[in-house]
Amino acid sequence: MRPDCHSNPHAVSRLNLSTSLTGMLVAGTLLIPATVFSADEPTPDRETSISPEDRQHWSYQPVERPPIPTVKTMAWVRNPIDAFVLHRLEQRGWRPAAVAAPRALLRRMYLDLVGLPPTLEEQQLVHQNASPAAFDGLIDRLLARKGYGERWGRHWLDLVRFAETNGYERDAIKPHVWRYRDYIIRSFNEDKPYNQFILEQLAGDELEQAGTETLIATGFYRLGPWDDEPADFAEDRFDQLDDILNATAQTFLGITLACARCHDHKFEAYTQRDYYQMIAIFDPLKRPQNGRSDIDSPAGSSAELAKLADRDQRIAQHDQRIHTTCRAAATKFLAMLSAEEIQTELPDKLIEALALQWDKCTDDQRQEIRRHQPQIVIALRPWLDKPQQAECQTALSAIEELITETPDLPRGYFYVESSPQPPPTHLLVRGKANNPGPEVKPGVPSVLTPAPPEFLESSKTTTQRRLSLARWLASQQNPLTARVIVNRVWQHHFGQGIVRTPSDFGVMGTPPTHEFLLDWLADWFVKEGGWSLKKLHRLILSSNTFRMSTEWNNEYGAADPENHLLWRKPYGRLEVEAIRDSMLAISGKLDRTMYGPSMHPFVPGEVLEGHADKRKIWPEFNEAQANRRTIYAQIKRSMIVPFLEVMDLCDTTRPSPQRLVTSVAPQALTMLNGDFVNRQARYFADRLVAQGGPEADHQVQLAYRLALCREPTARERELMLGFLRSETVSRMQEQPRATEKDARQYALVQMCRVILNLNELVYSD
Numbered sequence: 001m002r003p004d005c006h007s008n009p010h011a012v013s014r015l016n017l018s019t020s021l022t023g024m025l026v027a028g029t030l031l032i033p034a035t036v037f038s039a040d041e042p043t044p045d046r047e048t049s050i051s052p053e054d055r056q057h058w059s060y061q062p063v064e065r066p067p068i069p070t071v072k073t074m075a076w077v078r079n080p081i082d083a084f085v086l087h088r089l090e091q092r093g094w095r096p097a098a099v100a101a102p103r104a105l106l107r108r109m110y111l112d113l114v115g116l117p118p119t120l121e122e123q124q125l126v127h128q129n130a131s132p133a134a135f136d137g138l139i140d141r142l143l144a145r146k147g148y149g150e151r152w153g154r155h156w157l158d159l160v161r162f163a164e165t166n167g168y169e170r171d172a173i174k175p176h177v178w179r180y181r182d183y184i185i186r187s188f189n190e191d192k193p194y195n196q197f198i199l200e201q202l203a204g205d206e207l208e209q210a211g212t213e214t215l216i217a218t219g220f221y222r223l224g225p226w227d228d229e230p231a232d233f234a235e236d237r238f239d240q241l242d243d244i245l246n247a248t249a250q251t252f253l254g255i256t257l258a259c260a261r262c263h264d265h266k267f268e269a270y271t272q273r274d275y276y277q278m279i280a281i282f283d284p285l286k287r288p289q290n291g292r293s294d295i296d297s298p299a300g301s302s303a304e305l306a307k308l309a310d311r312d313q314r315i316a317q318h319d320q321r322i323h324t325t326c327r328a329a330a331t332k333f334l335a336m337l338s339a340e341e342i343q344t345e346l347p348d349k350l351i352e353a354l355a356l357q358w359d360k361c362t363d364d365q366r367q368e369i370r371r372h373q374p375q376i377v378i379a380l381r382p383w384l385d386k387p388q389q390a391e392c393q394t395a396l397s398a399i400e401e402l403i404t405e406t407p408d409l410p411r412g413y414f415y416v417e418s419s420p421q422p423p424p425t426h427l428l429v430r431g432k433a434n435n436p437g438p439e440v441k442p443g444v445p446s447v448l449t450p451a452p453p454e455f456l457e458s459s460k461t462t463t464q465r466r467l468s469l470a471r472w473l474a475s476q477q478n479p480l481t482a483r484v485i486v487n488r489v490w491q492h493h494f495g496q497g498i499v500r501t502p503s504d505f506g507v508m509g510t511p512p513t514h515e516f517l518l519d520w521l522a523d524w525f526v527k528e529g530g531w532s533l534k535k536l537h538r539l540i541l542s543s544n545t546f547r548m549s550t551e552w553n554n555e556y557g558a559a560d561p562e563n564h565l566l567w568r569k570p571y572g573r574l575e576v577e578a579i580r581d582s583m584l585a586i587s588g589k590l591d592r593t594m595y596g597p598s599m600h601p602f603v604p605g606e607v608l609e610g611h612a613d614k615r616k617i618w619p620e621f622n623e624a625q626a627n628r629r630t631i632y633a634q635i636k637r638s639m640i641v642p643f644l645e646v647m648d649l650c651d652t653t654r655p656s657p658q659r660l661v662t663s664v665a666p667q668a669l670t671m672l673n674g675d676f677v678n679r680q681a682r683y684f685a686d687r688l689v690a691q692g693g694p695e696a697d698h699q700v701q702l703a704y705r706l707a708l709c710r711e712p713t714a715r716e717r718e719l720m721l722g723f724l725r726s727e728t729v730s731r732m733q734e735q736p737r738a739t740e741k742d743a744r745q746y747a748l749v750q751m752c753r754v755i756l757n758l759n760e761l762v763y764s765d
Helices: 081-090 102-115 118-127 132-143 147-160 180-188 194-203 213-222 234-253 272-281 303-326 327-340 348-355 363-371 373-383 388-404 467-472 483-496 515-527 532-541 554-559 576-587 642-646 665-673 675-691 696-710 714-734 739-758
Strands: 024-027 030-033 424-430 437-439
Touching: 024 194, 081 515, 102 118, 102 147, 118 132, 118 576, 118 675, 118 696, 147 180, 147 234, 147 576, 180 213, 180 532, 194 213, 194 234, 194 467, 194 642, 213 234, 213 515, 213 665, 234 272, 272 467, 303 327, 303 363, 303 373, 303 388, 327 348, 327 373, 327 675, 363 373, 373 388, 467 532, 467 714, 483 515, 483 532, 576 642, 576 675, 665 675, 675 696, 675 739, 696 714, 696 739, 714 739
Parallel strands: none
Antiparallel strands: 024 030, 424 437
C-alpha cells in the first residue's frame, strides 16, 4: 500500500524547505509549509535534478569484479568468498571461528536449503563421512530436491506481497492465484536463470515464446491488496499502479522510488518525473473484472487463445440452439415449478435464465447455462418431443466434440494489456489523480543510467513497454539487479545481507559490510554463474565462511557485537514455515503433496465467532489436507491463521524483504498449549513407540535424533527419564482408572511436547 507521505521520512520532498514562518499554516501544534507544493510550479527536468554527485553513490556504479585479496592463512580459503572475509578479519588480527560440528552443519544445510531436518538415514550417511567433500556432495543432493523450491519460493513470495485475498472489507479470494505460487516453486526447482525469471514476471505476455507459464508469471503485478469498492475510482487506479511500481522497484532494484509519488524524494536522487515515467510503463495494464468482482483469465499463447475464442463462439451457437429448441418446454417447466407441482436441483440463477430469450440473457446467465447445459436438457426432457430431444442431443454431442478437440486452458490471475496504443500518462501534482500535470513518456530513474534505455515499438497487441523495462533490468548494464539478488540470497543464509537494508540500496540504506565481496559475487553470478541461483547457493555453502560454528568470542563480540566482519556464523531463528514443517516431519505426519489449490490449517473456533458464515470464511478443518507444507496454506489478509501470525509471518500488504523476529509471550503459549503443537506431540509419541519400542531409554534417544539430529547428553537423558517416571506416577494418581500403559503414553506425549518447545528446535544450530 502507498506510504503515508506525512509519516514516512522517505516520502518527504527534496525541495528546499527553508520556508519563512509567515508562509506556514498552523494546525494545532503542526507547522505545514504552505508554499512547498504549487499546482503551477513546473516540475524540474531530469537533467537539472540529478547531479554528478548523485551518480557517485556506490550502488549506482557499474559492477566490476575486484581482485581477490591475498591472505595469510590460505589453508582456510576454499573459494574467493573466504578470501574476502578472511582479509577483513586479518586486518584486525582476528581469526574466524572454528568449523561447525558435523551434526550442526548437517542440520544447518538441510534447514537452509529445504526447510526440513534430515532423516535418521540421512544423518547416518554424514556420520559415516563428514569430510568437506562429503558436504559438497550433500549440497548438490539438497539443491536437486523438490523441497528446495518450496523453501526458497517462500522467500520470494514475501518479497512480492503474496496473499490469496484482496484485503479490505470483503477480502474476496483472488481466483487461481495459487498458480503463481506454483510457478515460483517450479522456477526455483528448475533453476530458471534469474534474468529469465525477471522477463517472465514483468513481461511474460510480451515474450515471443509467451504461453501458459509466462502469463501466469505476470500474476506478480496483481498480488497486492485491492479495494473492490473504492471511494474514488481514479485515485484507486493510481493506488494500484503505485503498488505495482513499489513492488517492482523494491524487489528487483532495491530502491524506494514509490516515495516520489507526490514530490521529489527528499533523500534519494529520484524525481517525481522518474516516478511517473515508470508508472507510464505499467499504465496500459488493465484489471479483468466483472463489476466489482475480480476475475481470472485463460492462460495461453496468442494462437491458443484465438483457438479457444473460436471454440467458445461455436459452443455459444450450440447453446443458443438448445435454448431456442427448449423454449416451450422451459415455459411449462417453470409454470409447474412456480405452482410447486415439481421440484428441481437447478440453481436459482439458472432458473432465472431459463425464463429469458437467448438475446435477453446476460453474459453471466449464458455462462450459467453453459455450465449446466446437460442438466437442463435432462430436466426439460418430459416436455420435449422426440425431434426436440434429438436436436438437443446433436448439439450436446457437438459441444462435447469441440471441448475434446480444444480443451479449456488453465485459468490464471493476471493483468491484461490488449491494445498497442498506450493511454496518456500524466505527472500528478501532489500525487492526486484529479490534478494531472504534464504528460510523461516511459522511462527509468535517471540516476541509475547515464542514458535512458531504448523502448521497443508497440507490437500488434501490446505496447511492449514492460518488455523493454524487463530487458533493462535483466541486463548486465543495470548496476543494481545482480547486486540486489545476490545480497538477498546471502541474507537468507546468514540472517543479514552484506547490505543490511536489502530493499534499499540508496543513500539512506546501510552501506555494505563487504563491498568488494558483494561486487565480486554480483559479477560472478552473471558471468560464471549464468544467473543461476543454485550455482550461487553452491558457492556460498561450500565456503568455510558458511561452515563456521556459532561459537562466541568475548573480545570480538565487544568490538563487533553485530558480527559485521563475519567472525562467526550468526544464530538465526527459523521462519514459521520451517518450524511448522519440521514439526510435521518429526511427528511423521508431513504430506509431501505439491502444487494445486491451497490447504487450510486449523483455526480456533473463537477466531471465527465474529463471522456470520463461518464455513465461508474458513472451511471445516481437514487434518489430512492441512498436513502439507506451510507454503501451501491459504493466506487470507483479513484473517491470518493465528499460529502463522503469532510466529511472525510477513506483512502481506507490501513487499517484505526481511521478517521481523519477535519474542513475545503469545509465542510461548501457542507453542506450549496450541492445538497444532499438541497434536504433533501425540503423533510424535506414537512414532517413538512404533519405531523405538517400549523401552523409555530407546524412546528418549530416538526423540532427540529425530527432532535435533543428535544423541541426548547424559544429563538430558537422565532428566527425560526422570520426567517420564514422575509424569507416569502423577497421571495414575490423577486418573485412578488409567492403566500404567496409558499413563506412560501420556507421559511420553508430554515429553514430546517439551522437545518440540526446545529453543534448539527453532534454530538451525
